[in-house]
Amino acid sequence: MPTSSWYLTVALGLTILVNPTAGRLHADLRRPSPKQKHDSRRDLYQGLGQKLHDRSFSGAGSCHESNFTKIQAPKKNIWTGLTDPEAASVLSWLFEQTDLNLTLSKDAGDWDNTVELVELMQPNKTNSLHFIDHNGKEPPRYAHVVIDHRATVEPYYADILIGPLPIVNRTTQWQPLEYPYTRKTQGRIRNVDPDDTLVYDTWLLGISTSVADITRDLWNATYLGLDNDTISLWGIDPLSQENGHILRWDQFWHDTAGDFDSSTLLPLGLYVHSDVTGRDASKWKVLGWLYNDIFYPSTEDFRNAFYSPGFEKLGANSDGEWAHTDQRGKVLPHDRSYPPVSVAPSGSRFGVDVEQKYVEWMDFTFYISFSHDVGMTLHDIRYKGQRILYELGLQEALAHYAGNDPVQSMTSYLDSYYGFGPYAFELAKGYDCPSYATYLNSTFYEDETTHTHIHSICLFEYDADYPMQRHSSSYYVSVTKNVYFTVRSVSTVGNYDYMFSYSFYMDGSIGVEVRASGYIQSAYYAHNEDFGYHIHDALSGSMHDHVLNFKADFDILGLNNTIQLTKQIPTTQKFAWSNQTRNTMKIEHSNIKNEDESRFNWAANSATQVKVLNLDETTPYGEYRGYRILPSTGTIHLTVENSTNLRNAAQWANYDIQVTQHHDTEPRSAHPKNSQDVEDPAINFNKFFNGENLTQQDLVVWLNLGMHHVPHTGDLPNTVFTTAHSGVQFMPLNYLLGDPSRETVNMVRVVYDDGNVSAVHTFGQHDDQCTLDFTPAESSLWDYVGDVVVRKFPYDPNDPYFDTDSIS
Numbered sequence: 001m002p003t004s005s006w007y008l009t010v011a012l013g014l015t016i017l018v019n020p021t022a023g024r025l026h027a028d029l030r031r032p033s034p035k036q037k038h039d040s041r042r043d044l045y046q047g048l049g050q051k052l053h054d055r056s057f058s059g060a061g062s063c064h065e066s067n068f069t070k071i072q073a074p075k076k077n078i079w080t081g082l083t084d085p086e087a088a089s090v091l092s093w094l095f096e097q098t099d100l101n102l103t104l105s106k107d108a109g110d111w112d113n114t115v116e117l118v119e120l121m122q123p124n125k126t127n128s129l130h131f132i133d134h135n136g137k138e139p140p141r142y143a144h145v146v147i148d149h150r151a152t153v154e155p156y157y158a159d160i161l162i163g164p165l166p167i168v169n170r171t172t173q174w175q176p177l178e179y180p181y182t183r184k185t186q187g188r189i190r191n192v193d194p195d196d197t198l199v200y201d202t203w204l205l206g207i208s209t210s211v212a213d214i215t216r217d218l219w220n221a222t223y224l225g226l227d228n229d230t231i232s233l234w235g236i237d238p239l240s241q242e243n244g245h246i247l248r249w250d251q252f253w254h255d256t257a258g259d260f261d262s263s264t265l266l267p268l269g270l271y272v273h274s275d276v277t278g279r280d281a282s283k284w285k286v287l288g289w290l291y292n293d294i295f296y297p298s299t300e301d302f303r304n305a306f307y308s309p310g311f312e313k314l315g316a317n318s319d320g321e322w323a324h325t326d327q328r329g330k331v332l333p334h335d336r337s338y339p340p341v342s343v344a345p346s347g348s349r350f351g352v353d354v355e356q357k358y359v360e361w362m363d364f365t366f367y368i369s370f371s372h373d374v375g376m377t378l379h380d381i382r383y384k385g386q387r388i389l390y391e392l393g394l395q396e397a398l399a400h401y402a403g404n405d406p407v408q409s410m411t412s413y414l415d416s417y418y419g420f421g422p423y424a425f426e427l428a429k430g431y432d433c434p435s436y437a438t439y440l441n442s443t444f445y446e447d448e449t450t451h452t453h454i455h456s457i458c459l460f461e462y463d464a465d466y467p468m469q470r471h472s473s474s475y476y477v478s479v480t481k482n483v484y485f486t487v488r489s490v491s492t493v494g495n496y497d498y499m500f501s502y503s504f505y506m507d508g509s510i511g512v513e514v515r516a517s518g519y520i521q522s523a524y525y526a527h528n529e530d531f532g533y534h535i536h537d538a539l540s541g542s543m544h545d546h547v548l549n550f551k552a553d554f555d556i557l558g559l560n561n562t563i564q565l566t567k568q569i570p571t572t573q574k575f576a577w578s579n580q581t582r583n584t585m586k587i588e589h590s591n592i593k594n595e596d597e598s599r600f601n602w603a604a605n606s607a608t609q610v611k612v613l614n615l616d617e618t619t620p621y622g623e624y625r626g627y628r629i630l631p632s633t634g635t636i637h638l639t640v641e642n643s644t645n646l647r648n649a650a651q652w653a654n655y656d657i658q659v660t661q662h663h664d665t666e667p668r669s670a671h672p673k674n675s676q677d678v679e680d681p682a683i684n685f686n687k688f689f690n691g692e693n694l695t696q697q698d699l700v701v702w703l704n705l706g707m708h709h710v711p712h713t714g715d716l717p718n719t720v721f722t723t724a725h726s727g728v729q730f731m732p733l734n735y736l737l738g739d740p741s742r743e744t745v746n747m748v749r750v751v752y753d754d755g756n757v758s759a760v761h762t763f764g765q766h767d768d769q770c771t772l773d774f775t776p777a778e779s780s781l782w783d784y785v786g787d788v789v790v791r792k793f794p795y796d797p798n799d800p801y802f803d804t805d806s807i808s
């Protein structure tokens with residue numbers, strides 16, 4: 001752990017890059033300019049920019065990394081979670097309801113009812129706008145509770161609502177939560193996989209024990225439930241639902257042999273099929289085996305074939321350095337020296353209300369919420385005081401695999417089932433985000449406790465490695481720094497790490513990006529060259545599509561918005577000034593009128609601009625004001641048509657862009673339990689499209705990010721964020737009368753003549769000099785922690801941390 005510090009003298013102002021290995025860096029960057037009259041801020045659009053707050057950020061005059069400025073949110077954050085006492089009161093009330101017949105999670109077995117989730121029900125937009133825009137009263141608060149009903153032969157999940165809060169013992173009642181779902185079933189969704197972990201384990205152990213002689217022969221390994229087992233048996237999740245049957249396909253995998261999470265790289269190519277319909281395990285059946293692309297309808301058939309002459313035994317995938325992420329190979333030139341790092345010499349240049357999770361950076365403001373299913377969501381995103389987006393956040397992430405083997409072919413993870421909230425762990429300072437970033441905690445509910453993931457959301461400014469503007473001429477050069485602001489969280493759902501970044505720019509644009517890293521789920525390489533590359537001994541980089549759906553509820557200068565498409569098209573026409581026809585191009589505008597035409601893809605050759613406009617708001621030149629949506633780093637929709645795995649569970653995945661009229665009854669494009677009933681899921685996104693008017697209406701744009709992932713040797717040991725990324729941008733289009741980034745002082749104009757500089761305009765940037773104490777970030781990683789668990793039932797408000805022994 002490095003302990004030394006570097007001191008450097010810098011001019012106050014921005015986040016700057018320093019190279020600590022360069023030792024002391026004396027930075028006398030700016031010559032005083034003759035006159036600095038150019039720093040008056042003015043709004044580019046009359047009447048647009050009511051300032052929300054007087055910005056008096058700390059940091060001026062001092063030179064040290066410091067915390068954000070503490071500010072007070074203009075309104076309460078009505079989207080953030082329940083308070084500790086609220087959650088505790090809901091739980092204690094729930095356990096008093098005899099009709100729910102609940103058992104504490106820690107005491108519960110497979111045949112008990114448990115509380116799976118207690119969370120704030122996000123308020124309806126209609127009610128919220130009343131509060132945030134019209135000084136109306138705060139929307140009523142309800143708790144959304146999910147009960148896992150397993151004390152029955154037909155297990156199901158029940159979404160229920162409890163409220164309004166606070167709980168009043170005599171009058172509070174629970175009601176089924178039904179209105180956000182397209183399928184009306186009293187909030188009930190069947191549970192095809194009722195968490196009978198022990199029962200399933202016993203079942204799989206029985207199977208693997210029955211072929212222990214074969215696994216020993218093939219791999220010198222057995223799965224017998226002993227400490228020295230070196231293989232395991234697992235497969236598709238959730239289980240397959242066919243004609244009323246619940247079916248498993250499982251494969252043998254080598255266990256990791258080292259300290260790394262490499263098991264998804266170690267498939268062994270022997271698959272077993274079983275029917276596990278119903279909760280009576282004595283009725284379950286093995287339906288067959290698959291090895292080397294040959295199907296054997298029974299264990300006996302497989303055994304007979306295995307011991308017959310000529311049976312072909314295939315190779316194995318085994319753990320090793322190739323599957324481990326630590327440094328290996330020769331150290332590259334200069335690589336042991338400290339690489340450049342970014343520091344914030346004036347401290348953080350933004351304001352945060354930590355309690356309300358409200359953030360203010362330059363002319364942007366927004367609220368943050370965090371939920372079990374989808375992790376971080378941003379709310380009421382405003383620019384220059386005007387809302388741009390009511391809500392921006394992840395809805396669901398799909399990883400749809402394919403292959404000639406049943407485990408790959410039948411795998412389509414819908415990750416909100418596991419939740420992005422529980423897997424958003426602490427960020428590694430100096431690696432996931434700059435060390436000077438502001439870190440916020442996130443909390444989520446599990447087993448009558450609230451878990452806190454410390455420092456799992458980060459906020460930071462960064463100076464891009466390219467300026468946002470420049471121009472040089474024979475007599476001056478003008479250049480503007482590209483300083484942007486990012487809010488980020490990372491969720492590791494199983495083998496994969498998704499990094500979500502929302503970025504805000506000086507030109508008024510907003511970026512949404514997702515990156516993927518972690519271990520791929522690989523396949524055994526046997527006769528499957530059509531479904532992936534051969535990447536190691538007997539390993540296929542199993543092809544799959546990642547599709548991540550985002551909700552972007554735009555409100556451009558009010559609720560009434562219209563989607564206009566502006567197409568660039570080739571044309572042949574004559575003009576007044578010539579009798580010759582000319583082959584050239586022009587633009588053509590069209591509006592999306594209704595939901596019958598509102599599902600589409602990015603045009604080939606990027607020929608079509610997609611814009612959210614307010615047709616009642618024009619510039620003085622008569623152009624509609626709005627924001628454009630554009631892909632920034634490649635986006636996709638699902639390759640598979642009418643997926644056999646998904647049926648109706650992810651109909652949002654089929655197009656790049658889909659637009660609907662906003663309804664309080666359609667807050668989400670997916671339900672986390674859609675995988676439990678793929679034919680008739682709780683939310684079938686197709687049902688959102690019923691021809692409704694989209695002209696000057698409250699619109700929601702549903703956007704897909706993602707990538708077609710065909711892992712290659714470069715995905716070993718881990719997929720890398722550099723290329724596994726996807727993003728969209730929202731940019732002001734005819735929204736203001738000019739580029740708002742002219743307001744920043746972090747620009748320079750150097751005036752010269754014949755090679756002689758006559759003026760350096762720095763527009764009132766700090767010219768102070770100071771010494772920065774830079775301590776490498778690694779030291780703080782010794783403080784890295786996991787969950788902090790607060791028990792809510794039984795609840796003791798005076799001793800909220802008594803359960804700290806369960807810090808994991």
Ligand SMILES: *[C@@H]1O[C@H](CO)[C@@H](O)[C@H](O)[C@H]1NC(C)=O
Pocket residue numbers: 065066067
């Ligand atoms: C920021 O605040 C935290 C606690 O409020 C404190 O521990 C930390 O030292 C502060 N960091 C800086 C750089 O001021």
Ligand SMILES: *[C@@H]1O[C@H](CO)[C@@H](O)[C@H](O)[C@H]1NC(C)=O
Pocket residue numbers: 089090092093167169
């Ligand atoms: C409801 O009433 C019961 C019995 O009077 C009491 O023990 C409990 O604390 C009350 N619950 C709440 C949430 O007020």
Ligand SMILES: *[C@@H]1O[C@H](CO)[C@@H](O)[C@H](O)[C@H]1NC(C)=O
Pocket residue numbers: 101103111112113151
């Ligand atoms: C309540 O749940 C228990 C298991 O926790 C079960 O044995 C019992 O039958 C259930 N009672 C009712 C009325 O469903």
Ligand SMILES: *[C@@H]1O[C@H](CO)[C@@H](O)[C@H](O)[C@H]1NC(C)=O
Pocket residue numbers: 220
């Ligand atoms: C089989 O596995 C055992 C236990 O892991 C090991 O001691 C032995 O060397 C292995 N045999 C072969 C042939 O690899």
Ligand SMILES: *[C@@H]1O[C@H](CO)[C@@H](O)[C@H](O)[C@H]1NC(C)=O
Pocket residue numbers: 226228
């Ligand atoms: C695994 O452990 C069991 C029980 O302790 C023992 O009988 C067996 O020999 C061990 N197998 C190997 C390969 O070490």
Ligand SMILES: *[C@@H]1O[C@H](CO)[C@@H](O)[C@H](O)[C@H]1NC(C)=O
Pocket residue numbers: 354439440441452454455788
């Ligand atoms: C995060 O949680 C830790 C531990 O509970 C607490 O000390 C810290 O103040 C929290 N930070 C924020 C920003 O809420």
Ligand SMILES: *[C@@H]1O[C@H](CO)[C@@H](O)[C@H](O)[C@H]1NC(C)=O
Pocket residue numbers: 558559560616696
């Ligand atoms: C939005 O349009 C509706 C009619 O569809 C109209 O009643 C309402 O006044 C409009 N709102 C604004 C802010 O213009």
Ligand SMILES: *[C@@H]1O[C@H](CO)[C@@H](O)[C@H](O)[C@H]1NC(C)=O
Pocket residue numbers: 576577578579
């Ligand atoms: C086009 O042709 C007509 C007829 O020859 C001629 O009168 C006219 O001037 C021409 N126009 C131009 C722009 O050349």
Ligand SMILES: *[C@@H]1O[C@H](CO)[C@@H](O)[C@H](O)[C@H]1NC(C)=O
Pocket residue numbers: 642
């Ligand atoms: C999707 O596939 C199923 C099963 O083959 C079929 O019944 C259904 O009609 C298909 N739907 C569409 C829209 O093609």
Ligand SMILES: *[C@@H]1O[C@H](CO)[C@@H](O)[C@H](O)[C@H]1NC(C)=O
Pocket residue numbers: 124127140179664665
């Ligand atoms: C939210 O909107 C739905 C659909 O209009 C309605 O059923 C529900 O009662 C509303 N909830 C509240 C708290 O107003």
Ligand SMILES: *[C@@H]1O[C@H](CO)[C@@H](O)[C@H](O)[C@H]1NC(C)=O
Pocket residue numbers: 693694695696697
């Ligand atoms: C759609 O709504 C707009 C705004 O309210 C209205 O002007 C237009 O007539 C409506 N279109 C149809 C087809 O009803």
Ligand SMILES: *[C@@H]1O[C@H](CO)[C@@H](O)[C@H](O)[C@H]1NC(C)=O
Pocket residue numbers: 753754755756
């Ligand atoms: C630029 O500076 C040089 C060297 O001092 C001088 O000779 C030259 O005249 C200057 N040119 C102008 C345009 O001032």
Ligand SMILES: [Cu+2]
Pocket residue numbers: 516520544546709719
């Ligand atoms: Cu992938």
